[in-house]
Amino acid sequence: MTTAPITAAPPSVAGQVITLHGETELIARAGHLFEAKTEFICAAVDTSIWSMSITRDHALRRLATHRAAGVAVYKLYNPAAVAEPADLAHLARVAEFGAQVRICPSKLPHEAIIIDGRVAILAGPTVAGERDFSVVSVPGVVEGVRSLFMTTWQAATDLAEYLPASRPQVDEQGLTILRLLSAGQKDETAARQLGFSVRTYRRRVAELMDALGASSRFQAGVRARELGLRI
Amino acid sequence: MTTAPITAAPPSVAGQVITLHGETELIARAGHLFEAKTEFICAAVDTSIWSMSITRDHALRRLATHRAAGVAVYKLYNPAAVAEPADLAHLARVAEFGAQVRICPSKLPHEAIIIDGRVAILAGPTVAGERDFSVVSVPGVVEGVRSLFMTTWQAATDLAEYLPASRPQVDEQGLTILRLLSAGQKDETAARQLGFSVRTYRRRVAELMDALGASSRFQAGVRARELGLRI
DNA sequence: ACCCGGATGGCAACAAGCTGCCAGCCCCGC
DNA sequence: GCGGGGCTGGCAGCTTGTTGCCATCCGGGT
Numbered sequence: 001m002t003t004a005p006i007t008a009a010p011p012s013v014a015g016q017v018i019t020l021h022g023e024t025e026l027i028a029r030a031g032h033l034f035e036a037k038t039e040f041i042c043a044a045v046d047t048s049i050w051s052m053s054i055t056r057d058h059a060l061r062r063l064a065t066h067r068a069a070g071v072a073v074y075k076l077y078n079p080a081a082v083a084e085p086a087d088l089a090h091l092a093r094v095a096e097f098g099a100q101v102r103i104c105p106s107k108l109p110h111e112a113i114i115i116d117g118r119v120a121i122l123a124g125p126t127v128a129g130e131r132d133f134s135v136v137s138v139p140g141v142v143e144g145v146r147s148l149f150m151t152t153w154q155a156a157t158d159l160a161e162y163l164p165a166s167r168p169q170v171d172e173q174g175l176t177i178l179r180l181l182s183a184g185q186k187d188e189t190a191a192r193q194l195g196f197s198v199r200t201y202r203r204r205v206a207e208l209m210d211a212l213g214a215s216s217r218f219q220a221g222v223r224a225r226e227l228g229l230r231i
Numbered sequence: 232m233t234t235a236p237i238t239a240a241p242p243s244v245a246g247q248v249i250t251l252h253g254e255t256e257l258i259a260r261a262g263h264l265f266e267a268k269t270e271f272i273c274a275a276v277d278t279s280i281w282s283m284s285i286t287r288d289h290a291l292r293r294l295a296t297h298r299a300a301g302v303a304v305y306k307l308y309n310p311a312a313v314a315e316p317a318d319l320a321h322l323a324r325v326a327e328f329g330a331q332v333r334i335c336p337s338k339l340p341h342e343a344i345i346i347d348g349r350v351a352i353l354a355g356p357t358v359a360g361e362r363d364f365s366v367v368s369v370p371g372v373v374e375g376v377r378s379l380f381m382t383t384w385q386a387a388t389d390l391a392e393y394l395p396a397s398r399p400q401v402d403e404q405g406l407t408i409l410r411l412l413s414a415g416q417k418d419e420t421a422a423r424q425l426g427f428s429v430r431t432y433r434r435r436v437a438e439l440m441d442a443l444g445a446s447s448r449f450q451a452g453v454r455a456r457e458l459g460l461r462i
Numbered sequence: 463a464c465c466c467g468g469a470t471g472g473c474a475a476c477a478a479g480c481t482g483c484c485a486g487c488c489c490c491g492c
Numbered sequence: 493g494c495g496g497g498g499c500t501g502g503c504a505g506c507t508t509g510t511t512g513c514c515a516t517c518c519g520g521g522t
Contacts, residue, residue, distance in 0.1 A: 197471045216478090
């Protein structure tokens with residue numbers, strides 16, 4: 001499995017790509033690279049990776065150190081990272097400690113770290129409990145990787161949108177009602193479909209309107225979609 | 232401006248990173264790499280880059296060749312790529328010729344190409360009319376770059392959503408009405424604000440409902456937001 | 463066993479929205 | 493100058509939605 005060779009001698013090689021096996025080797029051999037001076041970017045699959053050998057409190061303290069040193073920290077997570085209340089609470093604290101946290105609209109299969117725009121560490125898939133890490137410092141490659149990351153970052157949703165205080169609590173039945181409304185169904189039809197009276201259905205819709213902070217059904221529809229509710 | 236060195240000797244170097252200067256050199260030295268066998272991925276700033284030395288017809292013929300050969304082609308463009316009708320028309324043809332085309336929700340600053348998951352070509356910024364290209368074939372790096380690309384791809388919008396046939400035409404007045412509806416305003420109030428009668432306002436709302444394909448106002452609100460109308 | 467609170471459902475008054483009909487106005491073409 | 497078409501606005505009948513009120517039921521606690 002080799003790529004066709006580049007013709008003639010390479011004009012320049014501005015750094016090497018190092019492949020390291022396992023997180024222990026990564027930290028031992030390239031751990032010092034994690035000391036960011038200006039910017040620390042991390043695209044993570046979940047909240048435990050990259051901190052599995054240190055406690056969450058330690059991670060938070062490092063964040064505080066970064067903030068004190070003026071290092072901009074960007075952390076991008078998979079949607080699964082906010083599925084559990086404990087993980088969501090942790091991410092809220094990560095944000096409180098100065099990191100910018102966003103949740104990716106789609107699944108990020110592999111992780112990446114970019115430090116000071118100078119080095120990128122790209123994780124491979126997990127094989128036999130370990131992953132290979134590619135450490136690259138070629139400016140063009142690092143910038144290309146950072147460019148793709150920033151594109152994803154722009155499209156991601158700020159963590160604040162996931163915090164309970166800013167987001168209406170809609171239970172499963174509420175989502176079902178929103179789906180029926182979104183499908184254009186009349187109250188009588190939808191109520192029959194759900195197996196309760198139109199009065200109760202209308203009571204529920206009124207509750208949803210309150211939760212969404214809407215004063216008309218059109219506004220409620222816009223709000224429901226804006227909040228990315230699963231309708 | 233150098234990165235702190237990796238401690239000890241590198242355990243493995245699975246390929247080099249080659250930096251090429253300018254598109255002419257890129258094509259001359261690494262042009263053969265563009266011959267994809269299974270997959271061709273391209274994240275482009277606009278429709279002209281990567282084809283500035285060949286005509287659009289030539290590009291379309293190459294796409295047909297790719298399709299005939301069973302090569303999956305993914306093309307991701309900036310939002311600006313669909314701003315002009317001529318560009319949009321060209322992209323429609325690109326899609327007709329077999330490429331999957333999506334539009335990124337945010338601005339992609341630099342371009343990237345990934346061929347067969349084996350080599351990545353990352354473009355740098357334009358300086359004095361030329362760009363440097365980093366050609367990398369280290370599996371870990373290529374996979375990491377592809378991973379980030381696919382995350383952005385998942386979040387992008389299919390080109391079909393931008394084609395006029397599938398997208399309701401809403402004029403400026405229509406958008407204003409949608410904004411008032413989105414603000415929760417009653418018909419009488421909104422009509423007065425716009426300076427015409429409530430009958431006319433309701434006539435307009437009915438037309439918008441038709442355009443959005445909605446049978447209720449809630450549904451219309453959801454659709455308006457889904458289409459990303461500026462409301 | 464009893465009581466109370468919460469939820470449901472039916473009814474009704476009212477509000478908001480939907481749409482047809484028709485008169486009047488304006489503009490354009492002949 | 494006239495006629496016709498398109499648009500607007502008023503009115504009205506109807507539909508859909510909003511919300512209050514009250515009777516009934518059910519479950520939980522004492």
